[in-house]
Amino acid sequence: MDAHTKRIIKVNTEKFIFHAVVILLGFIMLYPILWMISNSFKTSAEIFGNSSLIPQSLRWDNYVRGWKFNNAITFGTFFKNSLFYTVVATFGAVMSSAIVAYGFARIPFKGRSFWYACMFVTLMLPYQVVMVPQFIIFHRIGWVNTFLPLIVPHFGGVGFFIFLMVQFIRQIPMELDNAAKIDGCNRPMIFSYVVFPLIKPSLITAVIFSFYWRWDDFLGPLLYLNRPRQFTVSLALRMFSDPQSSTDWPAIFSMGTLSLIPVVLVFIIFQKYIVEGMVTTGIKG
Template sequence: MLNRKTKYLLGQTTFHIVVILLGFLMLYPILWMVSNSFKTNAEIFGSSSLIPKSLSLENYIRGWKFNNTITFTTFFKNSFYYTILSTFGAVLASSLVAYGFARVPFRGRSFWYACMFLTMMIPYQVVMVPQFIIFHKIGWINSFKPLIVPQFAGLPFFIFLMVQFIRQIPYELDDSAKIDGCNRFMIFTKILFPLIKPAVITSTIFSFYWRWDDFLGPLLFLNKPKLFTVSLALRMFSDPQTSTDWSAIFAMGTLSLLPVLIIFLIFQKYIVQGLATTGLKG
């Protein structure tokens, strides 16, 4: 019979082995892509090893040059421009709308909040065609306006997230600020907004991820290569008429992961804090 300490050590060892195996399975596609970014096309399909035969940066140099007319410098600039402005607009607008739903009494507030909540269930494909028709008629196609301007109306998920945070903050803070002469805007900017920092940062991270990885939106509204984002540029490497430069695709795909990886490593604690405390009452 095993004693209690032995059972505990055996259980912990089994748990850590399972977690390590699951972690490796989750990371394997990324490790495989990074490994292939250093391999030749022949080696990619001829070897299943994660260790490349050499660590040459030739694939990165060739991939960055793209077609020598437009380089990945342009694509990364476009992606950062689209991502940063969209994220700023989505987070700013969502925080203002959330403050209105959580603190400003108005007729039909519950009804409109429910309508906003229901829009989270509508897939983008439902509104894709109407949006394209509208933006085409006002001449916004082949610009970043259709991708950026709608974000300044807020996103339902972010609004919901911030509403839960604001509802945890006691109303007494608002009353004290009113006594000191603050109006609603001052209460929001000086009192509430700093207190919902975890929700704001969580929304910022999610928005950055979604916009950086967005493929369908740029594909729908951008037709000029000089406006393409990184996601669209990676697709241009694939050429069914000739041979596809897979090693360059993997090299640029690896570089495209760096911004989101850096953001995650810096702000991961806020993601956990923002999601873990949502819906809790203080």
């Protein structure tokens, strides 16, 4: 066997090992999701008695029973609440963060470095630190049992998104702003027609992260929403579990599977912008 053949065998062996390891790790990461989808088609006895990912029979009635919930309120109500909360809060967080980021990156004002440092510190501040003071404030102004405490704070900007967009805006040449000023544009027009279209990758990245965080949010709705008709999907899934009686596990898994659909669709549609938004490489000629 000559050297060239040995080299080809070595390269193919390395490729085989690499792909085998990647497939194995991918299966390990996807196993919890596959397990949940599989259990959504099983009976309660089969869930705890059969560890196979292939159900013995497809029980579509689990989805029907889960969607009906308690007949008075269907799961469609919870999906509407989650979509409303997620979409409005995401819009407020992304748009306000873009405006604040433009101010930090382009507008010189007194104390800019100090306020930027304060914003940066909020990235390291756990939500549990501000949870109690915020609840007291929102309770005193009568916002409890509404979506306002969950949505309004996001219209003040999100520290992580501001930091991300500031880095992206700084990569945009100032010559574009100066050219727009010569053409008679003021700062709002420069932001709207010059800067905003050029930071689309970072905007979409912020949309993806915000959508995921708000859709999966459990603690926020748990604190501020007490009426079942206002509950989001995350709270509704918790209501399926009843410690005082038998828990309908197939219905939980079926609705949990449906709750993944919006998240998966958002990822599939915008996945190409994730790396592009996180790695700021500047303007390419």
